Amino acid sequence: MTKPTIYLAGNPNSGKTTTFNILTGLHQKTGNFPGVTVECKSGQLVLPNQEKINIIDLPGAYSFYPTSMDERIVVQHFVDLSSGTFPQYVIYVADMLHIEKHILLLEQILDTGAQVILVLNMADQAERHGLDIHLDILRKYLHIPVIKISARKGLGIEELKNAILQTIESPKKQRKLFYPIPKDEQNRIDQLKAQFPQYNDYQRLLLLHHYQWLPFLSKDQRKSIQEAASGYDSLKGQIEETMTRYNHFLPIVHQSIQKLQGANSGFSDKFDAILTNKWVGPIIFFVIIFFVFQAIYSWAGYPMDLIDGWFSDLNSYVKSTLPAGWFRNLLADGIIAGLGGIVIFIPQIAILFLLIGILEEIGYMARAVFLFDRLMQRFGLSGRSIVSLISGGACAIPAIMTTRTISNWKERLTTILTVPFISCSARLPVYVLLVGIAVPEKYYWGFNLQGLAFTGLYTLGIMAALLGGLALKYLIKTDEKGFLAMQLPSYRLPVWRNIFLGIWEKTSSFVIGAGKIIMVISIIIWAMASYGPKDSMSNAETLARQTAQETHLTPSQTANLVASYRLENSYAGRLGKFIEPTIKPLGYDWKIGIALLTSFAAREVFVGTMSTIYSLGEDADQQSLRQKISNYRNQDGQLVFTTATSFSLLIFYVFAMQCMSTLAVVKRETNSWKWPALQFFFMTGFAYLAALLVYQLMK
Amino acid sequence: MLRLLKQLFNKGKGPIRTVQGFKNPQVASKLLSVGILPGSQLQIIRRAPGSYVYYIKVDDVSIALRKNELEAIILDKKVIND
Secondary structure (H helix, E strand, O other), X not given: OOOOEEXXXXXXXXXXXXXXXXXXXXXXXXXXXXOOOOEEEEEEEEOOOOOEEEEEEOOOOOOOOOOOHHHHHXXXXXXXXXXXXXXXXXXXXXXXXXXXXXXXXHHHHHHOOOEEEEEEEOHHHHHHOOEEEOHHHHHHHHOOOEEEOEOOOOEOHHHHHHHHHHHHHOOOOOOOOOOOOOHHHHHHHHOOOOOOOOOOHHHHHHHHHHOOOOOOOOHHHHHHHXXXXXXXXXXXXXXXXXXXXXXXXXXXXXXXXXXXXXOOOOHHHHHHHHHOOOOHHHHHHHXXXXXXXXXXXXXXXXXXXXXXXXHHHHHHHHHHHOOOOHHHHHHHHHHHHHHHHHHOOHHHHHHHHHHHHHHHHHOHHHHHHHHHXXXXXXXXXXXXXXXXXXXXXXXXXXXXXXXXXXXXXXXXHHHHHHHHHOOOHHHHHHHHHHHHHHOOOOEEOOEEHHHHHHHHHHHHHHHHHHHHHHHHHHHOOOOOOOOOOEEOOOOOOOOHHHHHHHHHHHHHHHHHHHHHHHHHHHHHHHHHHHOOOHHHHHHHHHHHHHHHHHOOOOHHHHHHHHHHHHXXXXXXXXXXXXXXXXXXXXXXOHHHHHHHHHOOOOOOHHHHHHHHXXXXXXXXXXXXXXXXXXXOEOOOOOEOOOHHHHHHHHHXXXXXXXXXXXXXXXXXXXXXXXXXXXXXXXXXXXXXXXXXXXXXXXX | OHHHHHHHHHOOOOOEEEEEEEOOHHHHHHHHHOOOXXXXXXXXXXXXXXXXXXXXXXXXXXXXXEHHHHHOEEEEEEEEOO
């Protein structure tokens, strides 16, 4: 016998994920359900007899009548008997405080013939609220094991594990359906009996409702269901079923609930009176976000400097110990530099997800969704998008990963496509350099001009994201209905295990997912910048050394000059010259062209490349780089970095899609190259036009 | 002052009324699944900025609904007092 797999199911906010985390600990991995981009978490659980079995966490759902991708996945699992993923064993997690809202999906799952254990979660909170439940009444009604647990405190977990073992060892016989299928529907599904012999009546009924989108059905199967369903009002049937079930189980559930005292504290309501207030709520929200970003930039600074230090130490260690040659350079300037470029983002990502995780866990994010849903809707986004847009201020990659919580596909796609407009932390070094050149450090009416320029750049990014959303609202077609109808869970203390597992998961998926691509790109760019046609490379070096001798440069100045000449003659340099005609109207020369190309790996590479091109060596500090390039003149003696050129570059960097890793993540999340390609050409094209306009107007 | 604050924060709180049914089947199916059923006691607590999203309480559970979702609910005329 193959080892059984246990599926966790339940409504959103039932504490399903907390239960999953406590059952599996760190033995879990995240992937996608086959064919769709709904997150699939799986893990391992050790049973009391030391046997290890797999657990899969199904997405949260309210019923078998789906309104989002997430919910579709759940239904699909319970009606697909062809691919071996039918959840034979289910742990159904319900919130003990609101148990009557959780029985609908439970009954539906039971009617598919699955073996289910009902877990009443939040037993500790129920106790504090003076609420208890007669388990025997539920057991008698449902004919399944019912267990009280507190996933937050780890209570009742051993009992649950024993029940799992027992259920696997001695499965129960299928009992009759909870839902008495009405005559008309019975007649229809009887027509399906021949074609779907292994299905039970309720599963056939689900086929009747959902055959149009269920992906595993063959053409023939779909056709015969369509015949059986002709003239069938599916919506009416759904409502009928839901109402019948509720009418049936509500009295029994109410009978099982025992209120000890009327001890409902209602402190959540008091918080909400302030936090979701029309006027005060948004202000508090912006204050919180302000502190989140303060924390990201101030806390991450120190570890980022450390990481930067380690990698440059490692780089010079490799350069000083290994013999000179291509391998040394590849290792030091390609691989180590590439790794450094990945690891440097970890502190920001980890801190961002620590803070967002806390806000999510205590229940605040649902309130932010409530406050901003309307505003976001106007721009084709959902209230949920606000979380992603905020995250985008640190890095678009984890931000795009947070869109998985948006249930509506169109709103999710719109969020994914617009998030990269938000100025991320990689743009910051570029802004610092260019604003320093273009804007004088002066005060007007008490405002620092450079500060104003920064604010302007960030605002431009936000506006671009919102307007982009507005445009997509009319461009993307969908038949999926958008709903909000969302529970606002009571405020509660965070479960730290969930938060740290979340950080671990997001950070590792960044390092592994995006890291690979950053790595490859940085090696390619290294190769292009270090190699060129042989003759011209050695000519360039000789010429540089001659010039250096004539002008009596120090050895390190000489080395920088050589690097600069070599770069000019490398493939990257040639490419820069090749694209010069297209970027000339924007006010850029070929040197800036090289930096534009290299910064395609990651935006902050721009600064390093500028350093190399203007022969400062890679570690030149901002001040000297700024001075040098702002005074740089081309062969005709004209300033290269005029105010117009600098502004044009700034505008280009605000809008352009210059991040290979983001594109890779978008590809992964949308499961197609179409969207990242569209995103790239649209954003970069828009950036080009905007920069062109700025340069031509300011020139 | 305290009373003024209280007024500010509790403005817009509606009476408690009983859910009778639904107008639009598509929305109904979603509302039913989040636990808004005929017989449920529903109270509007407040509105979000933009006055389109509502914070409601249904049988002691807080739920956020869009206006079109709320309008699909048929409420009993009779008001239940707190």
